Amino acid sequence: MTWMVLLTITLSLAVVVGGLLGVSDHKLQWAPRAWARLLMRGIGCRVRLSGGENLKPGATYVFAGNHASALDIPSLQSVMPKNFRWVAKKELFSIPLFGPALTTAGNIPIDRSASRQAMHSLALAAQRVSDGASVVIFPEGTRSDDGQLLPFKSGGFLLAIKSGRPVVPFYLQGTRQVMANDRFLLDPGPIEVILGQPIPADGRRPSQREDLSDLVRERILELQRQAGEGPPVDSPGTGA
Numbered sequence: 001m002t003w004m005v006l007l008t009i010t011l012s013l014a015v016v017v018g019g020l021l022g023v024s025d026h027k028l029q030w031a032p033r034a035w036a037r038l039l040m041r042g043i044g045c046r047v048r049l050s051g052g053e054n055l056k057p058g059a060t061y062v063f064a065g066n067h068a069s070a071l072d073i074p075s076l077q078s079v080m081p082k083n084f085r086w087v088a089k090k091e092l093f094s095i096p097l098f099g100p101a102l103t104t105a106g107n108i109p110i111d112r113s114a115s116r117q118a119m120h121s122l123a124l125a126a127q128r129v130s131d132g133a134s135v136v137i138f139p140e141g142t143r144s145d146d147g148q149l150l151p152f153k154s155g156g157f158l159l160a161i162k163s164g165r166p167v168v169p170f171y172l173q174g175t176r177q178v179m180a181n182d183r184f185l186l187d188p189g190p191i192e193v194i195l196g197q198p199i200p201a202d203g204r205r206p207s208q209r210e211d212l213s214d215l216v217r218e219r220i221l222e223l224q225r226q227a228g229e230g231p232p233v234d235s236p237g238t239g240a
Contacts, residue, residue: 025106036073047079060129060132064169076136125163139216147229161212167212169199172193
């Protein structure tokens with residue numbers, strides 16, 4: 001926790017100062033990447049990316065995956081393509097210094113309790129994608145206590161439909177084992193970010209967001225099963 005606090009203060013300050021000096025959010029992406037890599041190294045976790053060959057160089061995507069640990073974000077940030085933004089709960093943006101740094105770096109707060117404001121956030125995220133940045137969403141809306149996928153909220157998939165960008169399903173393996181949702185103690189170990197094949201969203205209508213959500217959820221379940229952690233195919237709630 002001490003290591004995380006020191007890194008967060010230092011890198012957040014660098015981002016805020018850079019923003020005040022007129023540095024664009026694209027050029028500030030070195031800071032969150034450095035924060036994530038130094039954090040994961042400092043706590044003794046090696047993060048590996050699998051499936052990176054599924055991504056086209058320079059292309060933008062909407063990444064959607066599971067959320068089971070506070071380490072999900074730095075794990076992703078440390079190995080994913082450099083230019084991407086987060087759609088994150090608005091409470092994070094209220095944290096002193098860290099919140100302003102999130103905003104300056106181009107991340108998007110979302111108020112899950114207010115549908116109109118949530119739609120505005122998704123429209124802003126679609127604009128970020130149009131400007132050349134990929135976006136990451138956690139469709140479960142919150143962290144899973146037992147590591148199994150929760151029901152998906154389909155609103156985030158409007159982002160893919162509105163921007164016309166493919167959705168890349170991902171599965172985070174190992175983050176919950178290192179730091180479970182209900183504890184602060186760490187048990188350092190390997191973490192793997194597993195990327196699936198992109199799912200086209202171009203040409204879909206907003207009314208089809210539930211279908212897209214169901215398809216992405218099933219692809220994430222497949223990645224989870226491939227990692228040896230998912231429920232059997234015939235279990236209830238797998239979407240099979």
